[in-house]
Amino acid sequence: MSASPDSPDSPDGTAEVPVLETRDLAVHYGGIKAVDGISMSLRPGLISGIIGPNGSGKSTLVAALTRLTHLTRGEIYSAGERYDHLPPGKIAGLGIARTFQTVRLLPELTVAENVMLGNDSVAEGGLRGLAGLRGRLGRRSRSANPVVEEALERTGLDAFRDALPGDLSYGTQRRVEIARAIAMRPRLLLLDEPTAGMNQAERGEISRLMMQLRDEGLAQLLIEHDVQMMLDTCDHIFAMAQGRLLTEGRPKDVVGDERVQEAYLGKNWRGHVGTR
Numbered sequence: 019m020s021a022s023p024d025s026p027d028s029p030d031g032t033a034e035v036p037v038l039e040t041r042d043l044a045v046h047y048g049g050i051k052a053v054d055g056i057s058m059s060l061r062p063g064l065i066s067g068i069i070g071p072n073g074s075g076k077s078t079l080v081a082a083l084t085r086l087t088h089l090t091r092g093e094i095y096s097a098g099e100r101y102d103h104l105p106p107g108k109i110a111g112l113g114i115a116r117t118f119q120t121v122r123l124l125p126e127l128t129v130a131e132n133v134m135l136g137n138d139s140v141a142e143g144g145l146r147g148l149a150g151l152r153g154r155l156g157r158r159s160r161s162a163n164p165v166v167e168e169a170l171e172r173t174g175l176d177a178f179r180d181a182l183p184g185d186l187s188y189g190t191q192r193r194v195e196i197a198r199a200i201a202m203r204p205r206l207l208l209l210d211e212p213t214a215g216m217n218q219a220e221r222g223e224i225s226r227l228m229m230q231l232r233d234e235g236l237a238q239l240l241i242e243h244d245v246q247m248m249l250d251t252c253d254h255i256f257a258m259a260q261g262r263l264l265t266e267g268r269p270k271d272v273v274g275d276e277r278v279q280e281a282y283l284g285k286n287w288r289g290h291v292g293t294r
């Protein structure tokens with residue numbers, strides 16, 4: 019692998035290696051330029067966000083970062099190491115975990131078992147690992163896996179450990195997905211619309227969880243249509259339109275940017291932008 023030749027400076031002047039970086043990234047589907055020349059850099063330990071109208075390329079960008087779609091051109095680096103040639107199965111090994119737009123839990127497994135699937139030892143065992151999971155975990159017992167226990171605790175799911183996903187609220191199912199991703203011990207967590215279909219209280223819960231994880235050092239990239247949540251949660255926002263970056267910066271600056279308002283928010287958006 020080749021190393022990224024230059025790195026941005028952190029506020030204290032020392033060189034800081036981005037947790038993730040793209041250079042001139044493009045994904046075209048025939049004539050559709052879903053992503054068209056994105057160069058972006060995610061700083062460690064921050065919550066970064068992507069906003070943009072429907073069809074602006076946000077999900078395609080995440081698919082490119084996790085190597086689930088082809089690249090038309092460009093380069094991707096994880097902690098300075100170029101990885102755009104790797105297949106999707108190798109991305110977790112780089113310390114990049116993700117949640118999806120729709121809940122993807124295994125309905126016949128308990129919360130603890132679903133979370134355990136995120137852990138390396140089980141993932142390496144594949145389906146045989148899954149078959150052995152029940153025996154090792156045991157219903158109504160602790161998993162004896164400190165990573166899983168920690169993930170359940172950090173996401174406030176300990177009380178639900180023996181529940182099946184179908185018995186949980188949508189918001190709690192989302193938290194299980196985040197717990198499973200955390201059990202991978204990632205360096206970077208990608209969250210694609212984690213609060214879709216949630217009420218305000220559940221959104222607040224996810225937002226607080228993300229900030230808690232950020233305070234514990236986990237870098238996150240959030241895609242979300244709820245602009246107020248983005249303002250409240252993110253440290254840095256990228257605004258996309260038609261596959262390109264319109265602007266990036268502090269949330270209130272980006273949301274206050276005329277081009278962003280024109281492309282996405284509309285002139286009637288009246289959220290508050292002055293609190294951060």
Ligand SMILES: Nc1ncnc2c1ncn2[C@@H]1O[C@H](COP(=O)(O)OP(=O)(O)OP(=O)(O)O)[C@@H](O)[C@H]1O
Pocket residue numbers: 047050051052070071072073074075076077078079
């Ligand atoms: N597999 C595909 N084949 C062809 N076109 C695609 C494919 N995936 C995405 N597109 C197109 O690429 C563009 C960007 O789509 P994408 O889903 O990335 O946007 P988005 O910003 O995530 O939208 P949303 O907010 O609605 O989820 C759209 O025009 C979409 O129709």
